[in-house]
Amino acid sequence: xxxxxxxxxxxxxxxxxxxxxxxxxxxxxxxxxxxxxxxxxxxxxxxxxxxxxxxxxxxxxxxxxxxxxxxxxxxxxxxxxxxxxxxxxxxxxxxxxxxxxxxxxxxxx
Amino acid sequence: xxxxxxxxxxxxxxxxxxxxxxxxxxxxxxxxxxxxxxxxxxxxxxxxxxxxxxxxxxxxxxxxxxxxxxxxxxxxxxxxxxxxxxxxxxxxxxxxxxxxxxxxxxxxx
DNA sequence: ACATTAATTCAATAAATGTTGTATTATTGA
DNA sequence: TCAATAATACAACATTTATTGAATTAATGT
Numbered sequence: 001x002x003x004x005x006x007x008x009x010x011x012x013x014x015x016x017x018x019x020x021x022x023x024x025x026x027x028x029x030x031x032x033x034x035x036x037x038x039x040x041x042x043x044x045x046x047x048x049x050x051x052x053x054x055x056x057x058x059x060x061x062x063x064x065x066x067x068x069x070x071x072x073x074x075x076x077x078x079x080x081x082x083x084x085x086x087x088x089x090x091x092x093x094x095x096x097x098x099x100x101x102x103x104x105x106x107x108x109x
Numbered sequence: 110x111x112x113x114x115x116x117x118x119x120x121x122x123x124x125x126x127x128x129x130x131x132x133x134x135x136x137x138x139x140x141x142x143x144x145x146x147x148x149x150x151x152x153x154x155x156x157x158x159x160x161x162x163x164x165x166x167x168x169x170x171x172x173x174x175x176x177x178x179x180x181x182x183x184x185x186x187x188x189x190x191x192x193x194x195x196x197x198x199x200x201x202x203x204x205x206x207x208x209x210x211x212x213x214x215x216x217x218x
Numbered sequence: 219a220c221a222t223t224a225a226t227t228c229a230a231t232a233a234a235t236g237t238t239g240t241a242t243t244a245t246t247g248a
Numbered sequence: 249t250c251a252a253t254a255a256t257a258c259a260a261c262a263t264t265t266a267t268t269g270a271a272t273t274a275a276t277g278t
Contacts (some may be wrong), residue, residue, distance in 0.1 A: 008126050011231060013196075014120035015266090019112065025197050048228055048267060055265095069224050069275040084196055087122075087189075090132050124236090144255060157237060159256055164235095178245040178254050 005060065009083045011057035017044060022061060023076040032065070032074035040085045052079040110191040114169065118192045121168035126153060127161045134184040141174070141183035167181060 006031075020042055025033060033041075040047045053073055056062045060079045061071050065072045110118075122128050129151055131206075134142060148158050164180055167173040169188045176180045 002226065003125065003128065007128055010128075011117050011123035014116055014123045016112065016116050019116055019119075024201060036223090042165055043266075046225070047227085047269085051266075054226090080196075084193065086194055087196075090135060145253090154238075155255070156239085156257085160236075180255065209273085 001087040006083060006086045008059045009061055009079065012056050012061055015052070015055075017042065017048075018056055021049070021052055022075060025062060025073055025092075026074075026080075030074065030099060032072040034070045034072060038073070058085075110195040115192060115195045117168045118170055118188065121170055124161070124164075127165055130158070130161055131165060131184060134171060135186075135189075136183055136187060137183075139183065141181035143179045145179075145180070157200075163176065180208050 013022060023039060024038060024041060029038075030040050035046060035049055035053060038044075038053075039046050042049070044052075052063075053062065057064060057073075059077055062073050065074070122131060130147060130153075133147060133150060135147070144155060144158055144162060147153070147162075148155050149150050151158070153161075156163065162173075166173060166182075170185055172185050
C-alpha cells in the first residue's frame with residue numbers, strides 16, 4: 001500500500017458513522033449488506049449513508065455488487081489488511097519487529 | 110481502545126503531512142525530535158507543523174517533553190499499538206482470527 | 219403502463235479543517 | 249537587561265467535509 005492510499009483509507013475510517021458502517025460490513029461477512037439494512041441498523045439517513053458508503057468505496061475499503069434493485073456492500077478485507085500492514089510496518093520502522101511485519105497483518109481477512 | 114479514541118487517532122493520521130511527521134518520529138525512536146528539526150526535515154512551516162503536532166498530541170499519538178527551550182516530540186508506541194489492536198480486532202470480527210488479534214499488534218512498540 | 223421500492227444525485231447550507239502572517243511566551247547567552 | 253532562538257497562539261481566510269431536503273434513475277411487481 002502506498003502513502004496516499006493509506007491516508008485515504010485512514011480518512012475514510014476517521015468518522016464515527018463510517019467506522020460503524022465498516023464494522024457492520026465486517027460483521028456481516030462475505031454476504032455484505034444493503035444500504036437499506038445498514039440505514040435501519042445504524043439509524044442514519046439514506047442519502048447521508050449513501051455519501052459515506054461512497055467515501056468508503058472511493059477509499060477502496062468496500063466493494064459494491066448490484067443484485068436486482070439492491071446493492072450489496074462488502075468490506076474489502078484485502079484492502080483493510082493492506083492498511084494494517086502499512087501501519088504495522090511504519091509503526092515499527094527503526095524498531096525490532098520489521099521481520100514480523102508481514103506476518104502480523106490479518107491473514108484471514 | 111474505545112471507538113472515539115480510534116476515530117481520533119485515525120483522523121490524526123489521515124493527513125499526508127501528519128502521517129509523515131508521525132513516521133519521522135517513529136524512525137527517530139525514543140530520543141524524539143524537536144519541531145525545528147522536523148520542520149527542516151519535512152519542509153513545513155513552523156506554525157503549520159505546530160498545529161499538526163498539536164493534533165497528533167491531542168489524539169494521543171505523540172508525547173511532549175520540554176528540555177530547555179526545545180520540545181521533544183516522541184511517537185507514543187503504546188497508543189499506536191492500541192490503534193492497531195482495535196483495527197485488527199474489528200477487521201476480523203466475525204472472522205476466524207479473533208484468537209490471534211492480541212498477538213498481532215506490534216509488540217515491540 | 220403504473221405505482222412502489224432501492225438507491226443515488228444534486229444544490230444549498232452548515233460545520234470542521236488547514237494555512238498563512240503576525241504577535242506572544244519563554245528560555246538562553248552575551 | 250537585551251537580543252536571539254524555540255515554539256506556540258491567535259485571527260483571518262480558504263478549503264474541505266458533512267448534512268438535509270428535493271429530485272432523479274432504475275428495477276420490480278401488479
